[in-house]
Amino acid sequence: MAEAAAKTAPRRWSQRSIAPWLFLAPGLIMFTIYVLWPIVESVTLSFYDWNGLYDRDGNFTGRFLGMGNYRELMTDPAFTVSLWNNLKWLVLYMLALPAGLFIAIFLNQTVRGIRIYKSLFFFPFVISQVVVGLIFSWFYAPNFGLFYKLIESITGQGVAVLADPTLVTYGIIAAGLWPQIAYVMILYLTGLNNVAPDQIEAARLDGAKGWRMLWYVVLPQLRPATFIAVIVTVIGALRSFDLVSIMTNGGPFGSSRVLSYYMFEMALGEYGFRMGYGAAIAVVLFAIMMVFISGFIWKMWRDERER
Amino acid sequence: MVHKLTGALALGAVLMLSTSAFAQDKRVVTWNADYDPIPLAAAEALIADFEAANPDIDIQMTNFDHEAYKNAIRNFLTADPPDLANWYAANRMRPFVEAGLFADITDVWEANGLKDALASSVPSASIDGKFYAIPYTYYQWGIYYNRDAYKAAGVEVPGPEGLTWDQFLANCEKFKAAGIDCVTTGSSALWPVAGIFDYVSMRTNGYQFHSDLAAGKISWTSPEVAAVFENFGKLQPFVTANHAAIDWQDAAALLVQGKAANYVMGNFAVGVFKEGGMTNDNLGFMVFPEITPGIPRAEEAPTDTIHLTSGAKNPEDAKKFLAFMASAEAQTKWNAAVGQLPTNKNASVDAADPFLTAGFQALSTATGGIAQFWDRDADAEYAKVGMEGFQQFLVQPDQLPAILDRLEQTRLRLYPQ
Numbered sequence: 001m002a003e004a005a006a007k008t009a010p011r012r013w014s015q016r017s018i019a020p021w022l023f024l025a026p027g028l029i030m031f032t033i034y035v036l037w038p039i040v041e042s043v044t045l046s047f048y049d050w051n052g053l054y055d056r057d058g059n060f061t062g063r064f065l066g067m068g069n070y071r072e073l074m075t076d077p078a079f080t081v082s083l084w085n086n087l088k089w090l091v092l093y094m095l096a097l098p099a100g101l102f103i104a105i106f107l108n109q110t111v112r113g114i115r116i117y118k119s120l121f122f123f124p125f126v127i128s129q130v131v132v133g134l135i136f137s138w139f140y141a142p143n144f145g146l147f148y149k150l151i152e153s154i155t156g157q158g159v160a161v162l163a164d165p166t167l168v169t170y171g172i173i174a175a176g177l178w179p180q181i182a183y184v185m186i187l188y189l190t191g192l193n194n195v196a197p198d199q200i201e202a203a204r205l206d207g208a209k210g211w212r213m214l215w216y217v218v219l220p221q222l223r224p225a226t227f228i229a230v231i232v233t234v235i236g237a238l239r240s241f242d243l244v245s246i247m248t249n250g251g252p253f254g255s256s257r258v259l260s261y262y263m264f265e266m267a268l269g270e271y272g273f274r275m276g277y278g279a280a281i282a283v284v285l286f287a288i289m290m291v292f293i294s295g296f297i298w299k300m301w302r303d304e305r306e307r
Numbered sequence: 308m309v310h311k312l313t314g315a316l317a318l319g320a321v322l323m324l325s326t327s328a329f330a331q332d333k334r335v336v337t338w339n340a341d342y343d344p345i346p347l348a349a350a351e352a353l354i355a356d357f358e359a360a361n362p363d364i365d366i367q368m369t370n371f372d373h374e375a376y377k378n379a380i381r382n383f384l385t386a387d388p389p390d391l392a393n394w395y396a397a398n399r400m401r402p403f404v405e406a407g408l409f410a411d412i413t414d415v416w417e418a419n420g421l422k423d424a425l426a427s428s429v430p431s432a433s434i435d436g437k438f439y440a441i442p443y444t445y446y447q448w449g450i451y452y453n454r455d456a457y458k459a460a461g462v463e464v465p466g467p468e469g470l471t472w473d474q475f476l477a478n479c480e481k482f483k484a485a486g487i488d489c490v491t492t493g494s495s496a497l498w499p500v501a502g503i504f505d506y507v508s509m510r511t512n513g514y515q516f517h518s519d520l521a522a523g524k525i526s527w528t529s530p531e532v533a534a535v536f537e538n539f540g541k542l543q544p545f546v547t548a549n550h551a552a553i554d555w556q557d558a559a560a561l562l563v564q565g566k567a568a569n570y571v572m573g574n575f576a577v578g579v580f581k582e583g584g585m586t587n588d589n590l591g592f593m594v595f596p597e598i599t600p601g602i603p604r605a606e607e608a609p610t611d612t613i614h615l616t617s618g619a620k621n622p623e624d625a626k627k628f629l630a631f632m633a634s635a636e637a638q639t640k641w642n643a644a645v646g647q648l649p650t651n652k653n654a655s656v657d658a659a660d661p662f663l664t665a666g667f668q669a670l671s672t673a674t675g676g677i678a679q680f681w682d683r684d685a686d687a688e689y690a691k692v693g694m695e696g697f698q699q700f701l702v703q704p705d706q707l708p709a710i711l712d713r714l715e716q717t718r719l720r721l722y723p724q
Contacts, residue, residue, distance in 0.1 A: 051402055165699075299605040
C-alpha cells in the first residue's frame with residue numbers, strides 16, 4: 001500500500017507538470033519557428049553584407065561586417081528621415097484617440113437607424129489599407145483630385161500634397177487616420193456599453209455634466225478601452241507600410257519613407273537586395289517596438305498579479 | 308514579403324510543370340521568361356520556328372509575372388535553375404555573373420560571328436571580356452512630341468533633323484507663355500527623371516562621361532557635373548510641376564491632351580500615346596538636342612537579354628537556341644511583333660512604323676555609343692540615390708549643393724578612392 005502510494009505520487013506529479021507544457025507545446029513550437037527563429041536570423045544577418053544570392057553550389061555569399069551596417073545607419077540621411085517620419089506617425093496617430101472617442105460618444109445614443117450610422121463610421125476600417133491608399137492618392141492627385149481642386153478653388157493655386165516633400169508625410173498620416181479612428185471608435189463604443197449607468201446617474205444627481213462628467217466619471221471607466229486603443233495605435237503607427245508603399249513609394253526623393261518601408265526597399269526593393277542592411281533597419285525597428293511591447297506586457301503582468 | 312511569396316509560388320509552379328512535362332525522346336531545354344502577353348506570343352512563335360528546324364529539341368518555357376520575376380530569378384537560379392533565363396544587360400546582370408550563376412557563352416558569340424552582327428551590344432553583353440548574354444531586343448529613347456501642342460502655342464513644329472538646344476529652350480519659353488508644359492514627366496517611380504538627366508549629361512559631356520559617372524569614377528563636385536546641372540537647371544522651370552506625384556502614364560495623358568508638348572521617354576510609350584488617341588500625324592519623335600557642339604551623339608537603348616545559367620542541364624541545346632535568338636531572322640520576327648528594335652544589325656524593322664524607323668536610324672548613327680540607362684549602367688544602390696537626387700533637383704533646384712554633397716558621400720562610400 002505504502003509502496004503503491006510512493007509509486008503513484010511521482011507519476012501524478014509528473015502528469016501535472018507535463019500537461020501544461022503539452023498544451024503549450026503547439027503554441028511554443030509555432031512561436032519559436034515563426035517568431036523567435038526569424039528574430040535570431042535577422043539579428044545575425046544584420047552583421048553581414050549579403051545580396052541575397054547563394055552561389056551555384058548553394059553556399060552563402062555574404063561577407064561578415066560586424067557592426068558595419070549599424071555604423072552606416074548612423075550616418076545615413078535616409079535613415080534619419082525615416083526615423084523622424086516614424087516619430088511624426090507616432091505622435092499624429094494619437095489623434096485617433098480623441099477623435100475616435102468623440103465619434104463613439106456621439107454615436108452612443110438610441111435613435112432610429114443608429115446601427116447603420118455605426119456601420120458606416122466603421123466602414124473605413126473594414127476596407128483594405130490598399131484601397132484607402134488609392135482613394136486618398138486620387139483625392140490628392142494633382143490636376144483632378146478633389147482635395148487639389150478644393151484648394152485651387154479657395155486659393156487659386158492647387159497643392160499636390162504627394163509631390164511636396166514637407167507635406168507628403170502628413171498627407172499619408174491623414175489617410176492612415178481615417179481607418180484608425182474607426183478602429184478606436186469601435187473600441188470605445190464597446191467600452192461605453194460597459195459604463196455603469198448607476199454611476200452616471202449618481203454623478204448626474206451630484207450635478208456633474210459635460211466635460212467634468214466625461215473626465216471624472218466616464219473616462220476612468222473607459223481605461224481598459226483606452227489602453228487597448230493606445231496599443232493598437234502605436235503599433236499601427238510603427239508598422240505603417242502599406243499606405244507609404246501605395247501612395248508614394250517613399251517619395252518624392254525619399255521624403256515619406258518610414259523605417260518599415262526603408263527596410264523593405266533596402267532588402268527586397270528593385271534597387272535594394274542589401275539583405276544585411278535591411279536586417280539592421282529591422283533590428284532597430286524591433287528595438288523601438290520592444291519598448292512599447294515591454295510596457296504592454298509589464299502592465300498586463302501587473303494587472304494579473306493585482307487580481 | 309509579398310513579393311517573395313509570389314516568387315516562391317511561381318517557383319512551386321515551375322517545379323510542378325517540370326515534373327509533369329511529357330518526357331519523350333526529345334531533348335528538353337527549359338526557359339524561364341517574364342513576358343507580357345504580346346511578347347509572350349512572339350516568343351512562342353519563335354519557339355515553334357526553332358522546334359520545326361530542330362525536331363529533336365523541345366523548348367519548355369515557363370512564363371512569370373514581370374514584377375514577380377525579379378525576385379523569383381534569385382530563388383530559381385540556385386534552387387532549380389532552368390537552362391535559359393531572361394534578364395537585362397550591363398550592370399543588371401553583374402550580381403548573377405559574380406555569383407557564378409550565369410554561364411560564360413563567349414563560344415556562342417565567337418562561333419556565330421556575333422561580335423560583328425551584334426556589335427553595338429558588345430559592351431553591355433560582356434563583363435571583363437567574357438560574354439554572358441544574348442541581347443535580342445532594345446528600344447530607343449528620345450523626345451516624343453505633340454504636333455498639335457506645337458501648333459496651339461504657335462511654335463514651329465520640329466523637322467526630322469530635330470532642334471538645337473537653344474531652339475529647344477526658346478520653344479519652352481513660348482510654351483510656358485501659352486500655358487503648356489514644355490517637357491513633361493511622371494517621376495513617382497523615379498526612373499523617368501533618369502532619362503532626362505542621362506540625355507543632358509551625355510549631350511553635355513559625352514558617352515564616356517555618362518559611363519564613368521555611373522561607374523562612380525567621377526566626382527559629383529567636378530566642373531563637368533556642375534556643367535550638367537547647369538544645363539539641367541535650364542530645363543527645370545519648364546518641366547511639369549508636381550511630376551513627383553504622378554506616374555509616367557499620367558504624364559503621357561498630359562502629352563496626349565496637349566497640356567504638354569514634349570516627353571523624354573522610351574519607345575514603349577508610343578503604345579500608350581496611341582491608346583490615348585494620338586496618331587502618326589500628330590505624334591512626333593526627335594532625338595534629344597545637341598548641347599555641346601561636336602560631341603559624338605550617344606543614345607539610350609536599354610537591352611533585354613537571355614542568359615545560359617550555370618546550372619543548365621542541357622547547355623548544348625540551350626546554346627543552339629541562344630544562337631537562334633541572336634540571328635537576324637528571329638530578331639526581325641520577334642521585334643516586328645513587339646514593336647521594338649532588333650540588336651542584330653542585319654535584321655530589318657517594319658518600314659511602315661515611323662517611330663521604329665526613326666529609332667533604328669537614330670541608334671545606328673549614334674557614333675558616341677549606346678547607353679543602357681542610368682539604372683542599368685550604375686550599380687543598383689548608387690542608381691537609386693542618384694535618381695532621388697535628380698528628382699529632388701527638379702523639385703528643389705536651390706538644394707543643389709546638398710544634393711551633390713549627398714551623392715558624393717554615397718560615391719565615396721560605395722567606391723572608396
